Amino acid sequence: MGRQDGWLLADLFRALRRRGGEDAAREPEAAPLDQLLAACEVLMSDVGEASLRAVAARALQAYAQLEETERLAFFTHMLQDHGVDDDAVRAAYQAWEQADGQRRDAALARLFDVVEPARQQLLRRMNHAPDATAALVAMRADLRRLLPEHPELRPVDHDFRHLLVSWFNRGFLRMEEITWDSPKELHQHLLRFEKVHPMEGRADLRRRLQPKDRRCFAFFHPATGEVPLIFVEVALVEGVPRHMGPLLEPGPALNPAQADTAALYSINNSLEGLAGISFGSFLIKQVIDEVSRQLPHLRRFVTLSPVPGFRGWLESQDDPELLHLAIELAAHDPRAVDPDAESADAPALRERLLPVLARYITAERRGDGRPLDPVARFHLGNGAAAWQLHWPAHSSPAALAQSYGAMITYRYEPEQLERRHEDFVRRREVAVDGPLAELIPDRPDTPRGSAPMADDFTPIHRSFEAQAARQPEKVLFHLPDGGTLTYAETEHTVRRIAARLLADGVQPGDRVAAQVQKSPEALALYLATLRVGGVFLPLNTAYTGTEMDYFIGDAEPRVLVCSPEREQEHAARGGEQLIVETLGTAGDGTLLTSETTVEESYAAAADTPASILYTSGTTGRSKGAVLTHGNLASNCRALLEAWQYTDQDRLIHALPIFHIHGLFVAANMTLVAGASFHWLPSFDAEAILDLMPTSTVLMGVPTFYTRLLASARLTPETCASMRLFVSGSAPLLASDHEAFEAATGHAILERYGMTETGMNTTNPYDGARKPGTVGKPFPGVQIRVTDRESGAALPDGEVGLVEVKGPNVFAGYWRMPEKTAAEFRSDGFFITGDLGRIDEDGYLCIVGRDKDLVISGGYNVYPKEIEERIDALEGVAESAVIGVPHPDFGETVVAVVVPQAGAALEPEQILAGIREDLARFKQPRAVKIVKALPRNVMGKVQKAELRKQYADLFAPA
Ligand SMILES: CC(C)(COP(=O)(O)OP(=O)(O)OC[C@H]1O[C@@H](n2cnc3c(N)ncnc32)[C@H](O)[C@@H]1OP(=O)(O)O)[C@@H](O)C(=O)NCCC(=O)NCCSC(=O)CC(=O)O
Numbered sequence: 001m002g003r004q005d006g007w008l009l010a011d012l013f014r015a016l017r018r019r020g021g022e023d024a025a026r027e028p029e030a031a032p033l034d035q036l037l038a039a040c041e042v043l044m045s046d047v048g049e050a051s052l053r054a055v056a057a058r059a060l061q062a063y064a065q066l067e068e069t070e071r072l073a074f075f076t077h078m079l080q081d082h083g084v085d086d087d088a089v090r091a092a093y094q095a096w097e098q099a100d101g102q103r104r105d106a107a108l109a110r111l112f113d114v115v116e117p118a119r120q121q122l123l124r125r126m127n128h129a130p131d132a133t134a135a136l137v138a139m140r141a142d143l144r145r146l147l148p149e150h151p152e153l154r155p156v157d158h159d160f161r162h163l164l165v166s167w168f169n170r171g172f173l174r175m176e177e178i179t180w181d182s183p184k185e186l187h188q189h190l191l192r193f194e195k196v197h198p199m200e201g202r203a204d205l206r207r208r209l210q211p212k213d214r215r216c217f218a219f220f221h222p223a224t225g226e227v228p229l230i231f232v233e234v235a236l237v238e239g240v241p242r243h244m245g246p247l248l249e250p251g252p253a254l255n256p257a258q259a260d261t262a263a264l265y266s267i268n269n270s271l272e273g274l275a276g277i278s279f280g281s282f283l284i285k286q287v288i289d290e291v292s293r294q295l296p297h298l299r300r301f302v303t304l305s306p307v308p309g310f311r312g313w314l315e316s317q318d319d320p321e322l323l324h325l326a327i328e329l330a331a332h333d334p335r336a337v338d339p340d341a342e343s344a345d346a347p348a349l350r351e352r353l354l355p356v357l358a359r360y361i362t363a364e365r366r367g368d369g370r371p372l373d374p375v376a377r378f379h380l381g382n383g384a385a386a387w388q389l390h391w392p393a394h395s396s397p398a399a400l401a402q403s404y405g406a407m408i409t410y411r412y413e414p415e416q417l418e419r420r421h422e423d424f425v426r427r428r429e430v431a432v433d434g435p436l437a438e439l440i441p442d443r444p445d446t447p448r449g450s451a452p453m454a455d456d457f458t459p460i461h462r463s464f465e466a467q468a469a470r471q472p473e474k475v476l477f478h479l480p481d482g483g484t485l486t487y488a489e490t491e492h493t494v495r496r497i498a499a500r501l502l503a504d505g506v507q508p509g510d511r512v513a514a515q516v517q518k519s520p521e522a523l524a525l526y527l528a529t530l531r532v533g534g535v536f537l538p539l540n541t542a543y544t545g546t547e548m549d550y551f552i553g554d555a556e557p558r559v560l561v562c563s564p565e566r567e568q569e570h571a572a573r574g575g576e577q578l579i580v581e582t583l584g585t586a587g588d589g590t591l592l593t594s595e596t597t598v599e600e601s602y603a604a605a606a607d608t609p610a611s612i613l614y615t616s617g618t619t620g621r622s623k624g625a626v627l628t629h630g631n632l633a634s635n636c637r638a639l640l641e642a643w644q645y646t647d648q649d650r651l652i653h654a655l656p657i658f659h660i661h662g663l664f665v666a667a668n669m670t671l672v673a674g675a676s677f678h679w680l681p682s683f684d685a686e687a688i689l690d691l692m693p694t695s696t697v698l699m700g701v702p703t704f705y706t707r708l709l710a711s712a713r714l715t716p717e718t719c720a721s722m723r724l725f726v727s728g729s730a731p732l733l734a735s736d737h738e739a740f741e742a743a744t745g746h747a748i749l750e751r752y753g754m755t756e757t758g759m760n761t762t763n764p765y766d767g768a769r770k771p772g773t774v775g776k777p778f779p780g781v782q783i784r785v786t787d788r789e790s791g792a793a794l795p796d797g798e799v800g801l802v803e804v805k806g807p808n809v810f811a812g813y814w815r816m817p818e819k820t821a822a823e824f825r826s827d828g829f830f831i832t833g834d835l836g837r838i839d840e841d842g843y844l845c846i847v848g849r850d851k852d853l854v855i856s857g858g859y860n861v862y863p864k865e866i867e868e869r870i871d872a873l874e875g876v877a878e879s880a881v882i883g884v885p886h887p888d889f890g891e892t893v894v895a896v897v898v899p900q901a902g903a904a905l906e907p908e909q910i911l912a913g914i915r916e917d918l919a920r921f922k923q924p925r926a927v928k929i930v931k932a933l934p935r936n937v938m939g940k941v942q943k944a945e946l947r948k949q950y951a952d953l954f955a956p957a
Contacts (some may be wrong), residue, residue, distance in 0.1 A: 032065035036074060043125040044082070044118065056129035063139060071142050078156050082119035089114050120159050133167055133223035137273035140164070144272055161276055168229075170280040173219050175290070178231065180210040189227055190216070193270035196306065197233075197248060197396070208233055211253035215262075215294075217287045219279065229274060232287050233266040236295070240387075240409055241265070241304050244394040261300040262291045264412075267378075281421050284382045288412055297470040299458070301412040302387065306394075307403040309373045310360050325352055329404040354389050357406055358439035361386050362430045369428035376408075380424050383417030384410035385431035389439070409434075415601045433603075459604040459629040460636060460668050461530035465491065467674040471647070476670075477520045477679045478650070480687065485520050487674075493521060493587075495597035497528035502598060504559050504579045508533030511557035511612065514583075515539040515548065515566070518657050518681050521587045523667055525561055526657070530629070533602035534558075536611040537624075538658035540859075542919035549573060555612055555624055555814065564589050585681070606630030606807075612814050613660060615755045616862035624814030625756045627664070634807035635758035636668045638778040642762050643724060643749070645697070647674035652691050652698045654680040660755055661729050661858065666699045689713045692722055699726040701858030702890050705736050705748060719744045724765070728753060729858035730890045731846060737771035750774055752846060754832060755860075756823075758808040761844050773843040781806035783844060784829065785836055791825060794837075799847055802836040803829040852943070854883030854891050859921045861893055863943075866914070866922060870895055873913040875903030880933050881924065882946050886954045894950055895924040898932060905929050926953055 039059035047055060066074060092114045096107035126132055140160040147153060178186055187209075191199055199205050208214055213236040218228035235247050236259035247265045264287065269275070288301045314326045328349060364372040371377050376386065386408065393399070393407035411434060423429040432440060458466070472488035479485070485493075506512060512529040514537065516522045529536040537555050539548070541563070552560065552574055562570045564582040571580045582589035604610065610632055612624040639645065651670050655662030670677055678691045685707045688698065698704070705727060708714050725740070725748045732750050741747050752774030753759035761783060763775035777783045784793050785800040794800040809830050812820035823831050833851035836844050854861040863881035870879040877898045886892035899905040907927035914923065934945040 032062045033070045033073060035059075036062040036066070037077060040077075040082075040122055043122055047125075049128070052125060052128045053130070056126045056132060059126055060129050060132060060135045064135070072146055072150065075143055075146065075150075075153050075156050078119045078122070079153060082122050083117050083155070084115060085118075117155070117159055119156065120163060123159065123163055127163075127167070131225075134225065134227070136160070137164065137224065137271050139273070141271065141273035144275060160273075164274060164277050167223060168221055168274065168277055168279065172222050173229070173279055173283075174221075175217055175219050175283075175286050177290070178209065178216040178218050178228075180206060182209075183226075185226060186218075186228070189270065190218075190231060193228070193231070193268055194266065196266045196268055197244070207250060213237070213254040213256055213259060215291060217290065219283060224271065228270055230270065230279065230283060231268050232264055232284070234287070234291060235263045235265055236298075237261050237263050240300065240302050242390045242393065244304060244396075244399075244407070247304065256295055257297070259295070260298060261302060262288070262295070262298050264301070264303045267303070267305075278381075281382050281425075282417075284379075284384070284412060285414070285417055288414060292414070292469070296472075297466070299466055301414070303379060303384070303408075303410045303412075304390070304393070305375050305379065305408050305410055306399060307357065307361070307373055307406055307408055308375055310357060310403040310406065311401065313360055313364065313372060314356065322356065325356060329353065332404065350391050353391055353404070353406065355439045357389050357391070357403075357408075358386075358436055361389075361408060361436075362432055362440060365428070371430060376430075379410035380430055381421065382412070383419075383421035383424075384412045385416070385420060385433040386436050387411035387434035388436050408436075413603060415599060416603050419600075457606050457630060457633055459530065459602075459610070460632050460672060461494075461527050461604075462601060463633070463636075463672040464494075464527055465531075465601055467647075467671065471674055474647075474674065475676050477677050479520070479679055480681070490520065490524055490527075492597065493524040493592070494527045494531060495599070496595065497521075497525050497591055498531045499596040499598045500581070500591055500594060501528055501532050501534060501559060503594075503596070504581070506532050506534045506558050508602060509535060509609070510559075511535045511537045511555045513537040513539060513552065513555060513557035513560045514658070515541055515543065515560070515562045515570075516583045517541060517563055517585045518679075519583070519585045519587065520679065521583055521592065523657060525583065525591065526663065526667075527671070530604070530610055531601050532598070533604065533608075535609045535626075538611070538613065538663060540656070540658050540919060540921075542921055544917055544919060545569060545573070546917040547919060550622065551614060552578065554622070561589075561591055604629040606633070607811065609811065611664075613755045615860060616865050622865075623816055623819060626811045626814050627660075627758070628811050631758060631808055631810060632664055632668060634780065635664065635778070636672050638780055638808070639665060639669050639759060640673055642778055643669075643697075643726070643765050645669050645673050645675065649673065649675040649696045649723075650694065651675060651677050652680065652688055652695045653677045654683045654688060654698075654704070655700065655858075656682070659729075659858075660753065660758060661699065661701070664758060665728075665753070683707070685711055686713075689718055692718050694721065696722060697724045697726070698722065699728070701729045702727055702732040702736060703730075703857045703888055705732065705740055706888060706890075709736060709739050709743065714740075714743050716743075716745045719746060722746065724749060726751060728759075730855040732771075733890075734771035752844065754834075756810045757804050757806075757830060757832070760804050760806075760808070760832075763843070768841075770839075770841070770843055773839060773845045775843055777804075777806075777844075778808070781808055782829075783838075785838055785844075786829075788850065796838040796840070796842070799835055799837045801850060802832045802834045802844065802846070804832060805829045854881075854893050856883070856886070856892050856921055857889035861922045863893075866893065866895065866918065866924065869914045869917055870897060870910060873910060875900050875905050876910075877901070877903075878933065880941050880943060880946055882943050882950065884947060884950045884953050886925070887956050892925045892954060893922065894953060895927045896933065896946055896950075897927060897929050899929060926950075 036059055039055050039062060042055050043059065092111040096111050099107040123136060127136060143153060143157055147157060187205055191205055209216055215234040216231060218231035221229055236254060236256050238258065238260055240261060241247060241263050292298055314322060317323060361373060361376050366372055388409040391406040394405050399405050420431040468487040468491035472486065474487050475484045476487050476490050477485040501512060512534040514525055526536050537557055539551055559579045559581055560570055560574060561581045561583050564584050567580060567582045574580060581591045583591045606629060608629050609626050610629045611627045614622045614624050616622045651666060653666050655666055657663045657667060678695055680687055683704060689711060725746050727748045728751045732748060737748050747769040749763050749769050751759055751762040759778055760781055761774045761777050763769040782805045784803050786793055786803055788801050805828050833849060834846050835848040835850050836846045838844055852863050854863060866881040867879050870876055877900045879895055879897045881893060881895050883891035884894050895910065897905060897910055910927045911923060934942040936942055
């Protein structure tokens with residue numbers, strides 16, 4: 001029977017009389033099914049709206065009284081008698097084909113009408129009864145229970161779904177937090193609808209709602225009143241939970257301030273009748289937003305989710321190996337599926353299980369390209385990444401039946417959510433990250449921003465963002481003029497600069513070069529570059545145009561930020577590709593002209609390049625050392641731990657921020673720990689002494705300490721609040737170490753690092769700081785001393801090449817694979833070029849250099865670069881550049897020059913000839929004109945001889 005027209009209300013009674021006798025709709029003895037079918041006939045007639053409500057209500061009442069078999073009969077009736085009238089479709093189609101002009105639209109509308117199954121109209125009309133929507137949701141739940149046995153009813157389910165999708169408009173959904181004080185009725189709903197981790201009774205419920213480390217959020221829709229459609233239970237924990245035990249079993253509550261992770265451990269769709277109805281993809285985001293609003297310090301949002309389809313899938317495989325695994329897993333004693341009491345064979349079994357499980361989650365897809373597993377579809381669609389697998393994780397009968405007790409963590413990273421959601425929806429891309437990523441063999445190149453990260457790795461910019469969220473009002477910068485800048489203010493500047501960089505077209509991996517004066521905004525530029533995925537290339541403000549030409553040509557930055565004074569000069573320098581922005585010391589310049597900000601923050605992987613720092617080469621060209629996010633983050637963490645640096649510290653920051661000492665040691669530590677700076681534009685002994693009484697830490701090059709020692713104000717009283725003085729970048733004279741201790745009572749802590757490796761070793765924070773040594777390796781770093789020729793490790797006490805290996809060691813030189821290869825041993829140790837020995841206490845002593853290098857005031861100067869310039873001058877035959885002791889800079893540069901035969905050269909001529917090309921700190925402090933250079937029998941210039949000869953050139957009188 002197709003659609004029936006022409007029915008009147010009176011027909012209802014006739015129909016009912018026919019079926020059930022006199023007015024069957026009112027007769028209690030009329031069978032509910034008959035009442036229902038009769039009501040349906042009326043509903044499909046031309047019934048008026050008032051009657052519609054009454055008849056619809058009657059229909060639903062009658063439905064509610066049906067037995068299971070009668071329900072089946074009713075749904076079958078819907079399928080057969082309220083479907084599509086094929087003849088009507090054919091006729092309407094023909095009419096449309098033949099229609100022309102305006103009649104065509106009308107014909108198309110008619111065609112649409114007839115292709116819609118009549119039962120959709122029937123359901124729409126039933127929906128006129130009061131509270132009908134909830135009743136129809138329940139009706140669909142009944143239908144869905146019948147589907148496995150009666151798949152022929154699927155078209156009916158499809159029509160229900162079609163209607164419910166439009167009725168359950170996301171816009172009407174309201175989120176509410178449910179607590180132990182919420183109405184009892186709500187509690188009853190939770191008890192009834194908690195299906196993922198069912199509750200025994202109110203005691204269970206209380207454990208999930210009352211403790212201070214628990215939260216619960218529910219979503220309601222007007223159509224279903226106080227029945228929550230979805231609810232999410234959250235536990236505040238430390239670290240990623242690996243099994244359900246601690247989340248479900250009684251135990252002490254964690255202080256939320258101590259938690260770093262929100263674990264969404266149970267997400268329930270209450271109503272089966274709404275299966276497959278999506279409420280949009282951002283419900284979880286709403287929960288996360290609310291939890292982070294309440295607890296801004298949380299660092300991670302994760303789930304511990306079931307894998308409902310895994311066991312069924314595994315057991316249906318043909319592959320004998322998989323079936324074998326299935327059999328073993330099934331035979332595994334469920335009691336052994338207890339994370340705290342694993343059986344002996346469990347580790348081996350786990351090793352075989354996890355890659356298969358990873359494949360199931362990420363690679364096994366349905367026909368529509370989405371993952372087979374329904375929970376995976378839900379979380380990935382909501383913008384999560386598949387993160388970590390756990391087995392055994394849960395021993396409930398359901399967990400064993402679904403996945404042999406395995407579970408999975410999906411991780412929600414708020415700033416990645418929308419991108420991941422889009423990638424999933426549009427390209428069916430499954431975001432995989434964290435430990436799970438390592439289980440997937442031969443993954444194609446991970447798209448940028450979702451590459452695997454170690455579980456405990458947080459890039460520097462993200463740590464800063466977390467601190468800004470945790471303590472927005474805390475002062476980060478104390479400025480010389482008395483002004484301050486908070487974490488929130490700095491974060492805002494970072495977001496503005498990030499927006500500007502994005503507007504300039506900076507893409508992940510693009511270099512952003514900076515040659516700017518030190519300022520808070522200059523530090524924000526560094527963070528903004530990382531935030532957009534750029535590679536930060538800081539350049540010494542002393543570099544001349546010639547030097548800049550080389551760096552820009554080699555690194556090919558997308559953007560160069562310079563001080564406003566040099567804008568013209570640099571604009572002329574770069575090609576069309578280079579965008580020149582300016583930043584002055586007062587935050588002026590083009591970089592900060594717009595108020596636009598960005599929210600997103602690049603999810604760098606540990607091996608993603610973060611920065612390039614140029615180190616002049618011992619031969620020829622300068623080399624760009626590529627440091628990764630993992631290098632910076634791991635080194636920072638080691639430093640914080642070793643020096644017990646916390647958010648209580650206030651650092652006197654007087655170093656430049658274009659080298660690792662000022663940027664990746666001093667600044668990173670402060671940003672990551674959530675500490676604060678006394679921010680000085682450059683070294684100033686008096687200013688530092690003024691600040692000491694309100695500071696805790698100073699980091700500097702030896703020149704800092706030499707200069708401070710010259711002041712009578714350096715006393716134990718001035719240093720009363722200081723807890724740590726650090727020296728590095730150049731050797732600290734043992735005599736300065738001792739004099740400083742005598743003057744202040746503080747033993748300077750000397751450490752050893754270099755651009756390519758970050759920090760390698762440190763004297764102890766607690767324990768003997770030995771003058772003339774650089775201490776022991778930082779946690780995670782390995783140091784060895786080797787024979788220069790054979791590369792063999794040398795016993796302690798012997799002098800050899802210092803080599804280093806660890807997460808701090810750089811990724812290689814920018815576009816110089818051969819040079820990179822030449823400086824690494826086959827087992828991954830980097831050859832530093834420093835000569836050292838390990839003393840009887842295991843402390844490293846740097847005794848010299850295998851490379852020709854001068855360190856002046858903490859700056860590395862490579863003689864070769866200066867010699868090349870001098871040799872190019874007219875009248876010069878050859879030159880040798882050496883470092884000699886200097887009372888202020890430790891070492892300084894001296895040039896020894898041989899004129900060509902017959903040429904008369906003056907030192908001033910030489911200096912004038914190179915002034916334009918070399919930064920001031922590289923320019924020789926003395927030029928000696930000589931007849932010839934000392935050479936050995938092989939003809940090699942004997943620099944040691946020269947150094948001896950000029951050793952006292954700068955000795956204090
Ligand atoms: C030591 C300094 C404070 C000195 O700077 P000042 O500005 O006070 O110098 P000043 O005012 O006395 O300047 C005197 C003259 O010397 C020049 N001048 C400045 N610094 C110089 C230096 N390091 N070597 C040689 N010359 C230098 C000035 O241009 C000026 O030239 P004129 O005579 O023409 O006026 C500074 O150089 C500095 O902050 N150095 C730290 C470098 C650093 O951060 N290194 C870390 C690298 S990372 C690394 O190595 C790895 C690791 O840390 O382990």
